[in-house]
Amino acid sequence: MRQSLHTLQIATAGKGLVEITPRIRPWVEAQRIATGLLTVFCRHTSASLLIQENADPDVRADLETFFEDIAPEEPGRYIHDSEGPDDMPAHLRTALTQVQLSIPVAAGRMALGTWQGVYLFEHRSRPHRREVVLHLLGE
Amino acid sequence: MRQSLHTLQIATAGKGLVEITPRIRPWVEAQRIATGLLTVFCRHTSASLLIQENADPDVRADLETFFEDIAPEEPGRYIHDSEGPDDMPAHLRTALTQVQLSIPVAAGRMALGTWQGVYLFEHRSRPHRREVVLHLLGE
Amino acid sequence: MRQSLHTLQIATAGKGLVEITPRIRPWVEAQRIATGLLTVFCRHTSASLLIQENADPDVRADLETFFEDIAPEEPGRYIHDSEGPDDMPAHLRTALTQVQLSIPVAAGRMALGTWQGVYLFEHRSRPHRREVVLHLLGE
Numbered sequence: 001m002r003q004s005l006h007t008l009q010i011a012t013a014g015k016g017l018v019e020i021t022p023r024i025r026p027w028v029e030a031q032r033i034a035t036g037l038l039t040v041f042c043r044h045t046s047a048s049l050l051i052q053e054n055a056d057p058d059v060r061a062d063l064e065t066f067f068e069d070i071a072p073e074e075p076g077r078y079i080h081d082s083e084g085p086d087d088m089p090a091h092l093r094t095a096l097t098q099v100q101l102s103i104p105v106a107a108g109r110m111a112l113g114t115w116q117g118v119y120l121f122e123h124r125s126r127p128h129r130r131e132v133v134l135h136l137l138g139e
Numbered sequence: 140m141r142q143s144l145h146t147l148q149i150a151t152a153g154k155g156l157v158e159i160t161p162r163i164r165p166w167v168e169a170q171r172i173a174t175g176l177l178t179v180f181c182r183h184t185s186a187s188l189l190i191q192e193n194a195d196p197d198v199r200a201d202l203e204t205f206f207e208d209i210a211p212e213e214p215g216r217y218i219h220d221s222e223g224p225d226d227m228p229a230h231l232r233t234a235l236t237q238v239q240l241s242i243p244v245a246a247g248r249m250a251l252g253t254w255q256g257v258y259l260f261e262h263r264s265r266p267h268r269r270e271v272v273l274h275l276l277g278e
Numbered sequence: 279m280r281q282s283l284h285t286l287q288i289a290t291a292g293k294g295l296v297e298i299t300p301r302i303r304p305w306v307e308a309q310r311i312a313t314g315l316l317t318v319f320c321r322h323t324s325a326s327l328l329i330q331e332n333a334d335p336d337v338r339a340d341l342e343t344f345f346e347d348i349a350p351e352e353p354g355r356y357i358h359d360s361e362g363p364d365d366m367p368a369h370l371r372t373a374l375t376q377v378q379l380s381i382p383v384a385a386g387r388m389a390l391g392t393w394q395g396v397y398l399f400e401h402r403s404r405p406h407r408r409e410v411v412l413h414l415l416g417e
Contacts, residue, residue: 001140001279003313005384033281035142037178037274039315039380043391045331051238053184053230058219062227063234066210080336088340091331095341099236099329099394102178102241103407106144111272113182113265116238127346133389135315135382137276137415138142174281176317176413190377192323192369197358201366202373205349221330241317241378243413245283250411252321255377276415277281 002102003137004031009087012122013085015068017050017060020132021117030112036105036138044130046090046123048097054117067123090123097121105138128134140278143170151261154207154225156189157198159271160256165269166273167249175244177275185229185262187236193256206232206262229262236260236270244277279417282309286363286410290400293337293346293364298410299395305412306388314383314416321409324368324401326375332395345371345401370408375399383416 008023020040028038042049053059071120078088101118102110112118119131147162159179167177181188192198210231217227240257243250251257259269286301298318306316320327331337349370356366379396382389390396398408 001142003279005382037142037176037276039382041380041382041389043394045310045329045391045393050234051184052234055265056219056221058217059227059230062217062219066231066234070209070348076246078340080334082334082338088337091337091341092344092413095330095344096236096374097326098376102180102239102380104144104178104180104272104391106272106368111180111182113184113270114396115184118181133382133384133390137315140281176281176315176415187374188362190323191373195358195360198369201356201358202369205370205373209348227341237376241319241332241380243283243317243319243411245411250319250321252323252409254322254323260350 006134008132009112010132012118012128012130014125015122016064017119017121019117020120024118024134026131028136031136033105033136033138034108035083036136037102038105038110039102039135040118041133042099043133045094047130048094048099048102049121050097050121051101051116052119053115055115079102086125093123142276145183145273149259149269149271151267151269153264154261155203156260158256161271163257167275168247170275172244172275172277173247175275176241177244177249178241178274179257180272181238182272186201186269187233187238187260188240189236189258189260190240190255192254193209193259202213205263225264234253281415284315284412288398288408290406291386292403292405293400294342295397295399297395298398300311302396306414307386309414312386312415312417315379315380316388317384317410318396320377321393321411323372325397325408326372326377327379328375328397328399329379329394330397331393333393346397346416363379371401
């Protein structure tokens with residue numbers, strides 16, 4: 001049994017979903033672990049992780065709209081607004097999704113379903129640089 | 140340290156929670172791992188996982204109603220509707236819950252609390268066949 | 279490769295976020311595992327876990343308000359109310375957040391971001407005693 005650690009740097013372009021499966025997959029496969037567990041961890045409180053459909057981009061647009069509605073940028077709605085109107089909504093959107101995902105590895109690959117992609121969900125309006133830690137354990 | 144992998148096939152009857160603890164428990168116990176970590180992973184984007192109360196079935200009814208309300212089936216509300224009115228709500232319900240759960244194993248059993256059961260949450264109206272991957276690591 | 283298990287007892291003072299990073303950190307560091315995976319698991323269906331900003335307490339106040347609004351205590355709204363008006367809202371708030379978090383360990387410490395703290399989120403009005411299981415695997 002052995003383990004590997006790696007940190008991805010993901011550049012975002014403001015609010016929305018960035019698919020990171022193509023960043024994770026080659027690293028996992030390069031570790032040559034046949035069976036194991038991959039953990040993906042987002043080191044932020046205003047960006048999160050989501051496994052979602054990787055086929056139709058409209059799904060990402062609808063997800064963004066949904067989270068805009070459920071945690072709206074509204075002056076006076078939140079006490080915490082030190083970094084602007086998108087600050088507290090970003091924390092709420094993070095709370096409602098995940099900052100960590102663990103995915104079994106089988107036959108050397110992530111055991112994702114056919115339509116599943118791994119996404120970094122940026123919740124701030126401006127572009128950010130995000131750190132995502134990958135931990136793989138297995139043999 | 141060793142690991143085991145297994146895939147459960149779960150038949151659902153349309154929207155709602157299906158308890159899968161009785162499907163997971165015997166497999167975990169058969170692996171004879173005293174201490175370890177079990178990961179449950181749902182390979183879909185319109186069904187998810189939830190740990191919830193296993194005592195009163197009313198909790199499941201209220202959960203279903205809550206998610207119907209928060210992500211309603213409403214014509215024209217979503218761009219993505221290629222598979223019908225329950226398509227995009229299913230993705231939203233999945234985003235708000237989890238597709239993965241990891242549960243410590245102690246004394247050969249999942250360390251669930253007394254009232255905790257593991258559920259597959261079906262978000263589509265029609266019956267589906269769902270794949271849930273189990274990964275157990277320990278010794 | 280080796281593993282450790284531990285159960286924390288967390289006293290809560292009713293609804294709201296209790297930071298438990300200071301309870302987890304010394305235990306993790308005492309295990310002297312350089313690289314590994316920590317899993318935090320909440321054994322309840324009316325309390326959950328959240329990684330959130332550890333700097334401004336206003337974030338915690340806004341989070342509490344948000345979840346009060348999204349899953350309100352409203353007579354007649356839920357079928358399940360056997361333990362009072364905060365009973366079903368507590369299950370919904372748990373479903374929308376997490377009962378489990380896994381955090382990579384690097385250089386003997388949790389790989390949390392600078393602003394990330396681990397919180398137990400109490401969803402019942404009255405003080406409770408909560409059990410949180412820690413599982414650490416690595417070497």
